[in-house]
Amino acid sequence: MHLPPLDVAVYPVVTMSHGRHGSRTNRSLSTISSSSSSSAASMRGCAVAAPDFLSIQRLIQRVFRSSRITVQQAERLQGHHHQVYLARLADGSALVIKCPPNQTTRSLRHEKWGLETERKTLETLHEYTQLPVPQVLKYDGHGGSFGSPYLLKSYIPGRRLSEISPTLSTSERNGIDRTLGAYVRTLTSLNATQFGLTHRVFDKKGSNSWQEAFLALLESALRDAEDMLITMPYESIRGWVNGRSKCLDEVTEPKLVALNVCDPRNVIINEQTKQVSGLVGFSNVIWGDPLLSGGIPDGSDAFFQGFGECPLGTGGHVRQLIYAIYRAVVQIVAHHYRPHSGIDELQARRSLTYALNSLARI
Template structure:
């Protein structure tokens, strides 16, 4: 596999600011067992695999008819169809498939499986992070007829399921570990800016300003397609007015936007330690300040990260620009997929706050 030139670098450590940072809001998630008698979708490009399809996929990947899937469990996912396959030998695999044909996707979500595959392979090669191993990625799906990503299973319960049972010290330890993991992620660099599938195809941007404005315009058009009410003119104007601060970012860093989402952090139920990170479909190469966890990181998170970014000058402007982007994505996603449980009012408050702050700077 051809990877973009990557250089592991470390940001200089500065004295950490001990200011207060808001905590994350978490929502419980649950797993839903899939029935072995459920039928596959009539849409071949976005089929929902039944039990026999899952077993066939796994047997084809390993080229063995002796492999037996004892149980296939549908896991809760916000967009993709995710299955936990338990094999007769006691091992487990994760099968990830595109959304079914009734699910609307935003523009930046179109290449999610490809992004996750390339990101995981990069992380397995250049870091020691606890992430799944890619076993097989098939962009066509063969006889299954739909793309799929087959991965190793990382043990642990989602942080979203355990969060309410954690003590303050246990949560601080988890945040500290996440800070260190985000530091490792953002130490990886590439030669171009932009979405992962474009960077790996050497079709990325030479400037972060160009790449980010393209991302923002993409989600604004998503919102326009659904007639979502947001202040389009204000977003474009105030982000454009401060966009020169994006030129301060001269080296593309790996930015995993959802890495600290409680649904993407796996924790050992007994030790309360982080066992794995999952959900790398939303990864770009850009400004490390945009990485998941940094905007609302706790004091313990920044202890693990090694520094707390100064919230002044160009850094503050960039953070407000990224808040504008994230809020707009959340608002648009809520209209595309209302079942996500996104707090749209909170997203709109964040958007209003960011635009007001940008207007006063």
């Protein structure tokens, strides 16, 4: 089963074919059928009206400036956060449309610029690297006649690593890990002039120090938790991290940090060659310390062979503990905002407690 290059979970699919809602059976996908009226009812409460088949076809024809392009099928895929559509064209190709989340889906503070972050990151990667990432075909932050902000991207065929992993041999998995290590090395070799969230850095509103930028990220997540009245050791988190934050000033160059880059759901594998064919999931990208990058906290020996080194260095252990606290806080908060996201809150709380206790002993 081919999947779109997005952070998309396996959920029921609503197929929109030539303006009419139908049902489709897919491996590991539940089959549902829906009339136009029931589909419209399910979309009530969205920030904007969900696009229908004709809207998607008009959008693609307008982007490519051709009325001859025919969309044969448009599927709405229930994603982790955004609304995602996979459009299959008559010539056999496919495109992905990503829209803002439903109004009923709560966003964390750092997630509110996800579309813009993904667009700027993918454009940067296409300009400065040869990494296999989707190509941005069109971005409209206001939506225009489509009625919603959207990101139109190319499609990378393959299967997610999370699906195919149980069938891989040790040799095949080591090869994938080495490739991922090399790709993360390429990502973290890119520099910026400021630290912080991507949309702020590109607008020249970032921070001049990594300590300032990171503490702002952590505080943002803690305030998300406080907004939901989540039970968490706030005083200990703020106290121990602030007390050890001097080591963050060792990071003097802002590097591209893709926090979800090695998430098995974001790694696309060629089913025949068992090699990495694409990387997706670039809506959570900041400029800062490479140690915070996805893949590094739990990287295998093969991963670090591909990366070229184990990037700890002076103060690296303390920074890793601080970053473990941040990741655990974000996971706990995301679980409470979106309880069905598949996050193991108990494990996140264990990780938070371990990192806090370890930091306190230093």
